[in-house]
Amino acid sequence: MKVIVLGAGVIGVTSAWYLTQAGHQVTVIDRQPGAGLETSFANGGQISVSHAEPWANPAAPLKVARWLFREDAPLLFRFRADLQQWLWGLAFLRECLPARARRNTVQLVRLGLYSRDELARLRRATGIQNDQLECGILHFFTEPDAYAHAGETAALMRAHGCDLELKRAEEVIAIEPALRSIAGSLLGATYTPSDQSGDAYRFTERLAALAAERGCEFRYNTAIEALQRAGESISGVLVRDDSGGSRVLGADAYVVALASYSPALLRPLGIRLQVYPAKGYSVTVPITDESRAPRVSLIDESLKIVVSRLGARLRIAGTAEFAGHDLSINRTRCEAILRRAQTLFPGAFDASQAQFWTGLRPATPGNVPLIGRTRIPNLYLNTGHGTLGWTLACGSGRALSDIISGRAPEVQFDFLRG
Numbered sequence: 001m002k003v004i005v006l007g008a009g010v011i012g013v014t015s016a017w018y019l020t021q022a023g024h025q026v027t028v029i030d031r032q033p034g035a036g037l038e039t040s041f042a043n044g045g046q047i048s049v050s051h052a053e054p055w056a057n058p059a060a061p062l063k064v065a066r067w068l069f070r071e072d073a074p075l076l077f078r079f080r081a082d083l084q085q086w087l088w089g090l091a092f093l094r095e096c097l098p099a100r101a102r103r104n105t106v107q108l109v110r111l112g113l114y115s116r117d118e119l120a121r122l123r124r125a126t127g128i129q130n131d132q133l134e135c136g137i138l139h140f141f142t143e144p145d146a147y148a149h150a151g152e153t154a155a156l157m158r159a160h161g162c163d164l165e166l167k168r169a170e171e172v173i174a175i176e177p178a179l180r181s182i183a184g185s186l187l188g189a190t191y192t193p194s195d196q197s198g199d200a201y202r203f204t205e206r207l208a209a210l211a212a213e214r215g216c217e218f219r220y221n222t223a224i225e226a227l228q229r230a231g232e233s234i235s236g237v238l239v240r241d242d243s244g245g246s247r248v249l250g251a252d253a254y255v256v257a258l259a260s261y262s263p264a265l266l267r268p269l270g271i272r273l274q275v276y277p278a279k280g281y282s283v284t285v286p287i288t289d290e291s292r293a294p295r296v297s298l299i300d301e302s303l304k305i306v307v308s309r310l311g312a313r314l315r316i317a318g319t320a321e322f323a324g325h326d327l328s329i330n331r332t333r334c335e336a337i338l339r340r341a342q343t344l345f346p347g348a349f350d351a352s353q354a355q356f357w358t359g360l361r362p363a364t365p366g367n368v369p370l371i372g373r374t375r376i377p378n379l380y381l382n383t384g385h386g387t388l389g390w391t392l393a394c395g396s397g398r399a400l401s402d403i404i405s406g407r408a409p410e411v412q413f414d415f416l417r418g
């Protein structure tokens with residue numbers, strides 16, 4: 001079958017890889033000059049099944065209210081005259097209900113475990129390297145309220161197969177000695193030995209090259225303008241290349257993997273998606289003292305940031321701002337992240353060479369991605385991966401390829417129209 005994949009981020013490229021492996025003739029279209037250059041470019045690098053608890057949980061409404069209007073808040077809603085934002089916000093509140101938050105966590109753990117296994121299989125098959133470290137993830141706590149809640153989430157995830165262990169402060173420092181600098185305020189952590197980290201951009205770029213070697217076509221510098229419909233089906237995608245020329249490309253099936261730009265493409269077809277951009281930041285610094293920099297990937301609950309060592313670099317990423325598709329860099333937010341990294345790992349890196357970046361997480365209200373069929377028979381979705389797109393990429397791509405190929409996916413997950 002001929003398949004067009006719209007978007008060459010980590011989600012589009014993994015979809016294209018598995019579809020090519022399944023014997024389909026695949027074309028990937030993206031406006032950028034290469035793969036992985038938007039949200040997948042400089043994220044936190046974590047393959048974190050253990051980070052499956054969504055932002056929308058029972059504790060969130062109070063926290064978000066407390067943080068309103070604070071420029072350096074970990075989660076910041078900037079209210080705008082934007083109906084989509086308000087509708088998304090209401091849906092987010094609904095997903096904070098205990099039963100829905102639990103259900104979303106379970107969905108994400110299942111897809112996360114499957115995805116991590118698929119990534120391991122892909123690594124064995126291809127030898128792909130992307131500064132990966134398989135040292136586990138420590139999610140550490142310095143605030144009593146959040147720590148008190150950690151055991152409950154850990155139990156839920158353990159019950160669904162995630163090997164999350166509770167650790168006391170001294171055990172945490174034994175696992176990651178670089179955290180000795182905060183020994184005085186550290187309360188404890190959850191540790192997931194099977195979680196890992198690695199550079200999502202390098203992975204995406206290299207997987208795209210491997211897919212191209214196997215016959216997948218990549219059309220870069222090409223803007224997607226509209227999907228055209230003939231009767232019940234999609235008949236083509238209208239694109240414009242960088243010389244300004246427009247044309248229609250046709251296929252048997254179409255996959256939308258355009259992250260937070262997916263809703264705008266689908267709206268004219270009457271398909272409404274609740275995927276809203278949650279802007280996040282990352283700071284990448286060169287490591288100058290190996291002994292002071294962590295090897296275990298970290299989640300710092302107090303500031304909602306993650307830390308990953310990527311070769312000779314340290315990547316610190318996080319915080320969320322709901323402010324539309326704006327990508328401008330807010331110095332206050334970047335400096336809050338950098339300051340926290342300096343407190344955690346004094347003398348480990350050269351802050352004067354910090355590279356600041358911002359990306360738009362394609363967030364659904366409950367953080368559960370939209371994968372599967374639409375009501376248009378030859379149109380499929382793989383979008384809305386929010387905070388976990390790198391973690392969930394291989395599993396989502398493999399499962400969608402199975403659905404398009406007429407096979408049942410191997411993972412239990414609420415696929416669209418499954």
Ligand SMILES: Cc1cc2nc3c(=O)[nH]c(=O)nc-3n(C[C@H](O)[C@H](O)[C@H](O)COP(=O)(O)OP(=O)(O)OC[C@H]3O[C@@H](n4cnc5c(N)ncnc54)[C@H](O)[C@@H]3O)c2cc1C
Pocket residue numbers: 006007008009010011012029030031032035036037038039040041042043044045046047048222223224225257258259260261279280281282306317318358359360361362383384385386387388389390391392
């Ligand atoms: C600060 C931050 C930290 C994060 N940390 C982690 C982490 O540690 N672990 C984790 O699992 N996830 C993390 N994430 C989330 C993860 O990065 C995303 O979920 C993931 O990158 C989404 O991938 P995607 O392919 O859907 O989107 P993208 O990578 O944005 O790909 C979408 C593609 O569509 C293309 N496109 C869009 N519109 C058009 C158009 N009209 N025409 C042509 N092309 C178009 C874009 O150019 C882009 O290449 C983080 C995100 C952020 C922002």
